[in-house]
Amino acid sequence: MTTxxxxxxxxxxxxxxxxxxxxxLGAIRNYVRLQESHDAIYCIVDFHALTSTHDAGxxxxxxxxxxxxxxxxxxxxxxxxxxxQSHRPEHTELAWLLATVTPxxxxxxxxxxxxxxxxxxxxxxxxxxxxxxxxxxxxxIYKATQVPVGRDQAAHLELSxxxxxxxxxxYGDTFPEPEAVYTDAPVVLGTDGVKKMSKSVGNTIDIxxxxxxxxKQVMSMVTDTQRxxxxxxxxxxxxxxxxxxxxxGDDYEDLWDxxxxxxxxxxxxxxxxxxxxxxxxxxxxxRYDDLMAHPGRIDDILAxxxxxxxxxxxxxxxxxxxxxxxx
Ligand code: TRP
Numbered sequence: 537m538t539t540x541x542x543x544x545x546x547x548x549x550x551x552x553x554x555x556x557x558x559x560x561l562g563a564i565r566n567y568v569r570l571q572e573s574h575d576a577i578y579c580i581v582d583f584h585a586l587t588s589t590h591d592a593g594x595x596x597x598x599x600x601x602x603x604x605x606x607x608x609x610x611x612x613x614x615x616x617x618x619x620x621q622s623h624r625p626e627h628t629e630l631a632w633l634l635a636t637v638t639p640x641x642x643x644x645x646x647x648x649x650x651x652x653x654x655x656x657x658x659x660x661x662x663x664x665x666x667x668x669x670x671x672x673x674x675x676x677i678y679k680a681t682q683v684p685v686g687r688d689q690a691a692h693l694e695l696s697x698x699x700x701x702x703x704x705x706x707y708g709d710t711f712p713e714p715e716a717v718y719t720d721a722p723v724v725l726g727t728d729g730v731k732k733m734s735k736s737v738g739n740t741i742d743i744x745x746x747x748x749x750x751x752k753q754v755m756s757m758v759t760d761t762q763r764x765x766x767x768x769x770x771x772x773x774x775x776x777x778x779x780x781x782x783x784x785g786d787d788y789e790d791l792w793d794x795x796x797x798x799x800x801x802x803x804x805x806x807x808x809x810x811x812x813x814x815x816x817x818x819x820x821x822x823r824y825d826d827l828m829a830h831p832g833r834i835d836d837i838l839a840x841x842x843x844x845x846x847x848x849x850x851x852x853x854x855x856x857x858x859x860x861x862x863x
Contacts, residue, residue, distance in 0.1 A: 542575040545717070546680035548621070548671065551580050551599040554824075555609070556740035557813070558724035558733030561783055564609050566684055566719045571616035577678055577845070578611060580838075581621045583628065583670060587663040588656065603834050605744065608824035619841030621674065626849040630673040631666070633856060637702040638669055647691050672696040676711040677852050678845065684717045707859040729758035729776040743817045744824045750817075754810035759802040770795035770802070777805050784812040 547567065555564065570576050580602050582595060589595050599620060611618055621627055643649060643665050652664045671692050675683055683693060693716040700711045723732050726739025733740055741753045760775040762768075772778035772792035781788040791808070794800035827834055857863055 542573070543682060544575045544577065544678055544680045545570055545682040545684060546577045546579065546675045546678055546714075547684050548579045548581040548584070548674050549602065549606075551582050551585050551595065551602045552735055553598040553601045554742065554744050555602065555605040556733060556735065557743050557780075558726070558740065559605075560609055560743060561724050562686060562721050563684070563719060564606060564611075566721070567606070567616075568610035570684060571612060574682070576616040577680065578606065578616055578618045579621050579674060580606075580619070581671075581674070583621045584663075584667060587652075587661060587667060588659075600831060600834055601828070603838055604824050604827040607827060607834070607837065608744070608820045610820075613837045613841065617841045617844055618837065619845060620838050623838065623842035624677075624845055624849055626677060626853050627670065627673050629853065630677050630856065631670040633860060634673055634676075634699050634703060635666060635669045637706055638699050640665075642695060642698060643668060646695060668692050668695040669699065672699040675714045676700060677849050679712055679852065680714055681712050682717050683714050684719060687718055687723075690716060690718075707856075710856065710859060725776050725779070727753055727757045727776075729761075741813065743813065744821050747814045750814050751810045754813065755803075755806050757806060759805070763802065766801045767798050769798050770800075770805075772796065775802075775805075777802065777809055780809055781805070781812075784809065784816055 547563075549563070552559075567576070567578055580599055582599050585595055585598075589598070603618065603620070606618060607613075646668055649664055649667070653660050656664075668691075672695065675696055683689075683696075685693065693714065697713045700713050704710055725731065726733035726737055727741065728737070728739045731737050731739060742749055745753075754777075757777050759777050760771045763770050763775075770778070772795050775795070778788070778792055778795060781791050791800070791805065795805060
């Protein structure tokens with residue numbers, strides 16, 4: 537693999553446990569694609585997760601499940617670097633150094649910080665405030681220039697760029713300004729057809745669950761709420777089941793036509809979608825189960841990923857310490 541000429545991309549993903557359909561369509565498919573063309577570094581951000589998850593056993597199992605999910609869905613340790621944030625402790629050292637160029641006011645006005653203050657009012661820990669500084673450190677420690685993320689990360693990425701500018705201003709040109717690369721995938725709605733698919737909302741389609749579970753979840757999906765009678769024409773544009781068909785086969789135009797002309801009904805459409813999701817993810821589900829049955833393999837891959845990054849992190853830290861007068 538010739539990584540030297542490839543652009544470095546970095547993305548971080550929260551260890552939320554087993555992934556759902558929205559995670560795959562919204563982010564992971566893109567990660568898999570980018571490993572072919574880029575020097576791709578993917579990080580499971582357990583340090584960040586500590587700002588909200590305080591159960592050690594839970595964090596440990598979710599980290600491993602996330603790793604197994606990513607590997608099962610196609611991240612290939614020979615084509616990208618997958619690792620766990622806390623396995624490269626230089627991230628936190630750099631975060632401290634970047635914190636000293638970051639005005640508190642920038643952090644206080646971060647939208648996610650304001651949201652978290654509302655969502656967990658009894659646990660407004662300092663990590664929540666400083667979260668974007670650590671995120672900036674994640675990215676720039678490897679001098680990544682592009683960051684594939686969802687639109688919800690726009691404010692964080694802007695902050696990363698501002699922090700880089702502040703650092704470069706004070707200490708000289710050190711880091712490139714990272715650029716966000718937004719995934720084209722539209723926001724994947726959950727089974728309720730209203731909110732973004734998310735574990736905390738409880739509207740997920742669990743691609744690594746049993747076929748029975750996937751079927752049950754798909755059959756529970758809310759479709760076009762104005763289509764009352766089976767003979768009413770359907771409106772694929774507003775039907776979440778129809779929208780998801782786009783990702784599973786190239787015949788969705790035909791399927792949509794069937795809906796518009798009431799040739800087919802919502803139940804037909806759901807059965808087909810469930811079949812396709814189950815079939816599409818069957819090989820990944822097998823790989824997932826196999827990895828989870830051999831956790832040592834997962835741990836070895838993650839350890840090797842962190843080890844591979846050691847010299848890169850060390851080189852950046854040497855440079856930064858020198859520039860800041862730490863020797
Ligand atoms: N904040 C990101 C999220 O919640 C995760 C993350 C941490 C990240 N560090 C990153 C994303 C670096 C991109 C780059 O999804």
